Amino acid sequence: MTARPVHKRCASWLAVLLAFAVVAAACGGDDGDGGEAQPTQAVETTETAAPTAPDEPAEAPVDDDGEEAPAPAEPDDEPLVAPVDTTTTTTPPDDGEAAPEAPAELEPQFGGTLKVAVEAESDGLNPAANNFAVSAYVMTYPVFDPVAYWNTQGQWIPYLAESFTPINDGQSWQMKLREGVRFHDGTPLDADDVIATFNAQLADPIVSLAVRPYYPEDISEALVRIDDLTVQFNPLDKFGFFPQFITSQLGMIAPAEWLAAAADDPNLNQYPIGTGPFMIESRTQDEVTVLVRNPDYWAADITDIYLDRIEVYPITDTVIAAERVAAGDIDLMVTSNSDAILTLRDSEGVQSIENVRSSEDFAMMNIEMPPFDDIRARKALTHATDRDAYVALIRQGVSPPADTMFHPDLIWHNPDVKQESNMPELAGPLVDAYCADFPDNCSGGKINIELQYSGPSVAQTRIAELLIDSWDPFFNVTEQELLQDDHITEVALGFYNVVTWRQFGAVDPDNDVLWIECRSISFISLNWPRDCSPERDALMYEQRATNDLDRRVEIWHWIQQDLKDSYTYIFFNHANWTIGAGDHVQNICGQTSPDGVELFCNNQGRVQLHQVWLS
Numbered sequence: 112m113t114a115r116p117v118h119k120r121c122a123s124w125l126a127v128l129l130a131f132a133v134v135a136a137a138c139g140g141d142d143g144d145g146g147e148a149q150p151t152q153a154v155e156t157t158e159t160a161a162p163t164a165p166d167e168p169a170e171a172p173v174d175d176d177g178e179e180a181p182a183p184a185e186p187d188d189e190p191l192v193a194p195v196d197t198t199t200t201t202t203p204p205d206d207g208e209a210a211p212e213a214p215a216e217l218e219p220q221f222g223g224t225l226k227v228a229v230e231a232e233s234d235g236l237n238p239a240a241n242n243f244a245v246s247a248y249v250m251t252y253p254v255f256d257p258v259a260y261w262n263t264q265g266q267w268i269p270y271l272a273e274s275f276t277p278i279n280d281g282q283s284w285q286m287k288l289r290e291g292v293r294f295h296d297g298t299p300l301d302a303d304d305v306i307a308t309f310n311a312q313l314a315d316p317i318v319s320l321a322v323r324p325y326y327p328e329d330i331s332e333a334l335v336r337i338d339d340l341t342v343q344f345n346p347l348d349k350f351g352f353f354p355q356f357i358t359s360q361l362g363m364i365a366p367a368e369w370l371a372a373a374a375d376d377p378n379l380n381q382y383p384i385g386t387g388p389f390m391i392e393s394r395t396q397d398e399v400t401v402l403v404r405n406p407d408y409w410a411a412d413i414t415d416i417y418l419d420r421i422e423v424y425p426i427t428d429t430v431i432a433a434e435r436v437a438a439g440d441i442d443l444m445v446t447s448n449s450d451a452i453l454t455l456r457d458s459e460g461v462q463s464i465e466n467v468r469s470s471e472d473f474a475m476m477n478i479e480m481p482p483f484d485d486i487r488a489r490k491a492l493t494h495a496t497d498r499d500a501y502v503a504l505i506r507q508g509v510s511p512p513a514d515t516m517f518h519p520d521l522i523w524h525n526p527d528v529k530q531e532s533n534m535p536e537l538a539g540p541l542v543d544a545y546c547a548d549f550p551d552n553c554s555g556g557k558i559n560i561e562l563q564y565s566g567p568s569v570a571q572t573r574i575a576e577l578l579i580d581s582w583d584p585f586f587n588v589t590e591q592e593l594l595q596d597d598h599i600t601e602v603a604l605g606f607y608n609v610v611t612w613r614q615f616g617a618v619d620p621d622n623d624v625l626w627i628e629c630r631s632i633s634f635i636s637l638n639w640p641r642d643c644s645p646e647r648d649a650l651m652y653e654q655r656a657t658n659d660l661d662r663r664v665e666i667w668h669w670i671q672q673d674l675k676d677s678y679t680y681i682f683f684n685h686a687n688w689t690i691g692a693g694d695h696v697q698n699i700c701g702q703t704s705p706d707g708v709e710l711f712c713n714n715q716g717r718v719q720l721h722q723v724w725l726s
Contacts, residue, residue: 190522192660193265193618194468196713201462201694217697223725224420225696228432228444232397232425235380237373238363239311239318245445245716248360250400250423253720255363255385256410258286258305259354260704261711265618267355268708271300271364271386275354278343281656284353288340289705292409294366295390302336307367309334311374320637322361324630349656355619388416388721399424410705417724430454436691437461442725443692443699445716448570449507455691464690464699466713467510468518470616474578474681476609479641482545482552482560483608489678490531491541491558492609497581498532501683505574513682515671516615516623522660523620525668528675530682535584542585557587561608563601566592574611603635612639613686616715620667624651627674640679647673688716695726 229249235241236251243251256271269275271292276285292300312318313330325346326333335343344353365373366384373379381394386409389402402421408414424441426432429451435441437458446452447470455463476483476492483489502512517524531537546553553559562578564571571592579588593601601607617623625631628651629643647670654663674680690699690713700712702722710719 190524191265191468191520192522193261193263193711194466194518194521194616195263195265195711196464196466196700198465199462199700200456200465202456202459217726219415219417219697219724220726221417221724222419223417224422225418225720225723225725226440226442227421227423227720228426228429228435228441229423230425230427230429230432230446230448235377236383236391236394236400237365237380238360238383239308239365239370240315240373240377240380242317243360246423246425248717249445249720250402251360251363251383251385252387252717253389253402253421254383254387254391255365256387256705257358257362258288258364259358259362261355261358261618261714262704263709263711265711267352267358267619268704269354269706270704271362272354273340277350277353281349281351281353283343283345284350285337285341285343286354289409290340292386293407294369294386295384295405296366296369297407298366298368300364300366300386301339302342304364304367305342306334306336307370308364311365311370312361314374318361320635321625324625324628324637325356348652351656351658352619352621355622358618388414389418389421392420397425413705413707414703414722416721418720421720433458433691436693439693442696443690443720443723445688445690445718447686447688447716449505449509449687451691452509452687452689453507455689460694462692462694462696462699464692464713465509465687466689466715467685467687468520468616469618469688469713469715470613470686471513471516472506472510472611472613472683472686473513474609474611474683475640476679476681477605477607477640478677478679479605480608482549482558485545485549486678487541487545488558488560491538491545491585492560492582493531493678493681494534494536494538494541495582495585496532496578496681498530498681498683500581501574501577504577505570506684506687510684510687513685515675515682516680517620517667517671518685522664523667525671527668528671530675532681535581538585554587557585559587559589561589561591563591563593563598563607563610565595565598571611578611602639603637605636605641610639616686618711618714621651621655624655627651627670642677642679644673644677688713690716690718697724697726698722 227249229246231244231246233241233247233250236247238251238255241247258270258272259267260270262268271289273287273289278285288300288302294300312322327347332345337343346353363385369379369384382391388405388408390405392401392403394400400423404416404419408416429446429448432441432444433446433451433454436444436455455461476489478484498512502510514530515525515528519526542558545558546556562575564575566572575590582588602610614626615623625637627638627647629645629648631638632641632643650666650669654666657663692699699718702710702719704710712718
């Protein structure tokens with residue numbers, strides 16, 4: 112199959128349009144080893160009740176070789192609700208002697224500059240107009256306080272907001288802002304800024320893709336002002352936990368006047384104004400972005416901010432970045448690159464905070480286009496895939512194999528769902544039957560397909576070679592290597608057979624519904640395989656509306672079986688997101704909200720820096 116051509120001007124626009132769609136929930140194209148009513152009286156709720164594991168395994172609903180990867184939890188361990196960090200390791204000096212014992216408790220130090228390496232540059236830092244992947248979050252979390260964030264148990268907590276109140280049993284939600292908060296330019300934060308930010312998100316062709324699906328077609332009443340510090344969200348669906356939807360860039364608030372100015376002058380997108388503990392002093396794209404401490408930070412009396420400066424350097428070769436961390440001229444980096452992770456593990460005086468529970472690498476098939484509109488072809492490709500070789504040779508032991516979108520340590524994981532890869536003996540009969548019915552889609556007794564991936568990339572080429580080698584007995588595979596933007600465009604338009612991808616792994620699985628629901632399928636589809644199941648949708652919206660953890664787990668167990676039975680995804684491994692830093696970098700994990708609540712540390716590589724200090 113040859114992908115349908117896209118008019119150059121249209122393709123260019125769509126590439127920009129869709130870039131956010133890939134990173135909105137920190138997913139991101141190919142696997143990246145190369146390069147989110149009427150007011151009534153209600154009880155105020157500032158955080159969800161701590162969930163507990165179900166008493167018994169849930170039943171499916173019946174109604175409408177390198178180093179070893181971090182080991183999964185022991186069977187007797189309590190399953191986790193959230194994909195928290197897997198391991199934290201420190202490599203001692205290799206001088207034949209044991210490392211000296213660290214003091215029982217180091218005293219936090221004020222001052223200093225933290226030098227951070229990111230694997231890519233961001234096109235801008237305006238949360239209402241730019242694409243935020245991991246690199247952008249490194250630069251913007253210190254500048255903006257999100258209205259809500261995650262605690263270490265994976266529950267949403269208020270952050271810039273003082274509280275959230277469900278209205279009509281969660282059909283609407285009121286958000287109250289804290290008093291006395293000021294932006295970097297001295298203007299006070301109020302409800303008008305929240306509404307202006309929301310409207311800017313809706314007006315932007317990029318960011319709106321991640322916002323509009325959650326609200327009614329008539330967007331005019333989606334967000335209303337209650338008073339100077341209170342707004343009410345009126346989403347399309349009933350939410351038992353709406354604030355978690357605005358823990359990402361969608362919950363970063365900018366001043367209304369600055370947003371209006373940035374709409375007229377896009378250059379301002381490089382110098383956003385937020386409420387956070389750091390401000391942008393200078394920014395030279397592709398070279399360095401410098402953040403300095405905000406001397407008038409609204410939470411300075413309740414939150415210690417230690418660093419004077421943060422310097423962020425884009426270093427696209429993450430192995431080189433890891434070597435620079437080991438050498439001491441870079442303090443901290445974030446990566447999912449296997450070679451970089453191995454470098455960090457083997458380096459003296461370097462700490463690694465690894466998380467293999469927070470996203471998945473996989474191949475996915477387009478079920479609206481031959482041959483994968485026929486489940487026999489999808490099954491055959493699944494059976495023919497050598498997942499074990501992929502994990503051993505591509506991931507080099509740093510990431511464990513995956514059967515589903517959830518790591519086995521998580522309560523959401525269905526242990527009964529086993530992916531049917533590494534079963535080539537089952538592929539042949541399916542291919543024979545398909546080719547007998549559709550001879551025009553076959554040659555020499557094999558099904559004709561195209562594997563598309565982004566490049567140029569040495570890692571992606573290695574992946575393609577490995578996959579094609581395992582598929583070759585049953586499929587005639589042609590390759591299409593596209594630049595990342597063009598690759599994303601073709602996938603969103605449905606101009607592909609099979610692609611490699613990374614996705615899923617949200618702190619709460621409801622934040623991944625966007626990728627698998629029917630209403631995300633259209634001319635531009637965020638449900639990339641274009642696989643629609645009304646029954647699945649009904650259950651996803653049911654779990655969204657409740658805080659009953661047992662029922663939510665039961666539903667997500669069923670969803671995994673449903674996705675497995677559709678044969679649209681071929682899971683390879685649970686991706687390893689690693690924060691690597693010199694041992695002198697302190698308090699990477701353990702940072703807190705303005706209310707003193709400890710924060711989720713390594714969320715798909717997203718990390719807060721506001722309370723980091725240097726020893």
